[in-house]
Amino acid sequence: MPKQGVARSGREASDMRSKLLLSIFLLAQLSLAEPLQTVITDPDGDGPWPAAERVEGRLILDFQGSPSEVEMNVWGKLFGLSPKVILPTHGLAMVDVAESELPELLSRLKRDPMIQQVSPDYVVHVSGFEPAIEAETRGETAAKFPNDPLFKHQWHHKMVGASKAWKKAKGEGVTVAILDTGIAYAEKGVVRPVEDLAQTKILEGYDFINDDPLAVDDLGYGTHLAGTVAQSTNNKLGAAGLAFESRLMPVKVLNHEGQGTFGGIAAGIRFAADNGADVLVMGFGSTADSMLLEEAVEYAHAKGCVLVAAVGVAGDDTPNFPAHYDQVIGVGAVGDGGKITDYSSRGADIMGPGGEAQVGLGILQNALHVRNPKRSGYLWFAGTNCAAAHVGAAAALVISSGVKEPVAVREILLSTARKKKDKKAYGAGIVQADKAVKKAHQTVAESKESAFEWLALLLLALLSLPAFIKRK
Structure with a gap:
């Protein structure tokens, strides 16, 4: 423990x-x-x-x-x-x-x-699907930034404006907790670290399934989400991550079948909040509500964490828990054309790329093969869990730009999303990391300008005080 x-x-x-x-x-x-x-x-x-x-x-x-x-x-x-x-x-x-x-x-x-x-x-x-097939892992190194050979296939990063966002923010100094099946970052049993997280900073986490400080993946989903957030980038290898200079905290709350329980998840949320996580990405859900789970969410939010969760893959009109809570940013999934996927539940706060589990249509990252953790590769996953990882990464970019308060981060992400007419299906729209980062920088600049103006007024008042007293 x-x-x-x-x-x-x-x-x-x-x-x-x-x-x-x-x-x-x-x-x-x-x-x-x-x-x-x-x-x-x-x-x-x-x-x-x-x-x-x-x-x-x-x-x-x-x-x-x-x-x-x-x-x-x-x-x-x-x-x-x-x-x-x-x-x-x-x-x-x-x-x-x-x-x-x-x-x-x-x-x-x-x-x-x-x-x-x-x-x-x-x-x-x-809240995801098994990949259909492995992508071709080798290719020509790109001449421009980032030089990862598979970046050209990552339509999902292009959809959210990754390249423009990287001109101002890359996630430096932000800790993102991945609450999922763990991350393949260390040797444990048959699992070996995936190659394209070698340059990513991974912090100490915890495995609440096996009561082990080493939170190693044994299914694949958690490693894939970790790659979406912070795949080692511009390293002439594999794929890119959206907030690649952020730190990852593996918190294993799902087992080798992709299942967990509220007890372990509530503990995982509190653990991440207590150990310095700025963003919590949760790629799972349940139709049941629980005060235990809600109080854990409230605890993390009060400690300054931005909580992001998948709304579910039932294709219905009700988001799963914890995505349904007010303190959580609930995320639905769109495909490569920007249309909501058939599997995505409605009622999300915002949408992210979730794709389809097909070559060229899924979310491409370095991960373990599902149900065969001895192998790893570059795989096309899909689901609202993948969408949540993109929004969590965008939140990390906003925080690294200087906006840290969870309510403010949420407001920036939602207000800068690409709007859709059907708000029930799309919420605020599709997350746009570049626009969110731009607004974050504007917000910080305006705050500094406002603080300077107040300081100037205070100094003027102090300088005027002797003359005022003399007149009296």
């Missing part, structure tokens, strides 16, 4: 012991009460939890005050439970019990002073 936070004060430890004693007292009282009927209801009283995609018998526990693992285990023995710690610095843990035991357990947990919140766990799915 990620490293535990700093030691608590004596008062905090005393409070935790008091809560443990109160838990014992309440547990004794509850043991005398009549058991509930077996109806699993939302602890906030909003109705039953949806059964679709719920992990049977699992609850995610959000402890008060972030107790230590030892304290969680002591508490667990009172209930006959074995909590598995997910993120100790935030007091997140999960328990697995028989489905039939959930109603009574839920009633007890709702009254327990150590539990801040209890939620069901839901399955999320990657």
Whole structure:
């Protein structure tokens, strides 16, 4: 698990012991009460939890005050439970019990002073498609910037104005967390690092699937998204990345089947926010909502993170979660002609290139072969996850231009998008990185000019003060 936070004060430890004693007292009282009927209801009283995609018998526990693992285990023995710690610095843990035991357990947990919140766990799915075929990897090195031989096939970067954007910003100093299947940046098992991330700065992340500090990809999607954001660029090899001077943080929250759960994702979001991520790219979604997930999103947003997520690939009218939350920029997908794809869900805030999983029509980056991680190549992926990566990279370019506040970054991206008539289908339009960077620079310049004007007025007032006092 990620490293535990700093030691608590004596008062905090005393409070935790008091809560443990109160838990014992309440547990004794509850043991005398009549058991509930077996109806699993939302602890906030909003109705039953949806059964679709719920992990049977699992609850995610959000402890008060972030107790230590030892304290969680002591508490667990009172209930006959074995909590598995997910993120100790935030007091997140999960328990697995028989489905039939959930109603009574839920009633007890709702009254327990150590539990801040209890939620069901839901399955999320990657919002993308497997590539159709590998691209030809070799070709003539381009004579002009960037010299990556496959850049000429990356229609998606041209669609968002990459070349013009690079004249003013390349993502320097910005950290982009890729919350997905991991990144193939180190050796682990059969996986080897992909060649076209060799010059990319990759920070320490975490694998919440296998509880491992090494967040290595074993499916391919996460590495592909990482390439869209920060593929090593102008290195006479392979393809280009949109914000290629940004730093990547791999946060593995999806397994080798492209699935994850809310518990791991909520932990991953908080981890990225706590460890300096400026942008979070999330290429997955679920039809289920969760207060646990929403609070993790709110936490990251409050810490200054720009959150970007795929709306889903069901082709329906409702974005998946977390893309549906107000603090998240929900991204839909367009093809190479700028038309929304059949698979993209509607209701997005903005659109990005998602393409089709066909030669020349997909998103081309260096990645692992899906379901065969021993191999890597340059592959045409597709999905709203690919679209989200482009918007996340554009956000990194805006931040590196000097606009850092999440609400301001969002406003710039949406206001500079290429507009479409059908707002339900296209939201604000197709992201335009070059126009967003230009507006960001204008915003910073205007802010500096305004600050200078206020300073000049203040100095003038100070200089005029002696004469004013003399007249009095």
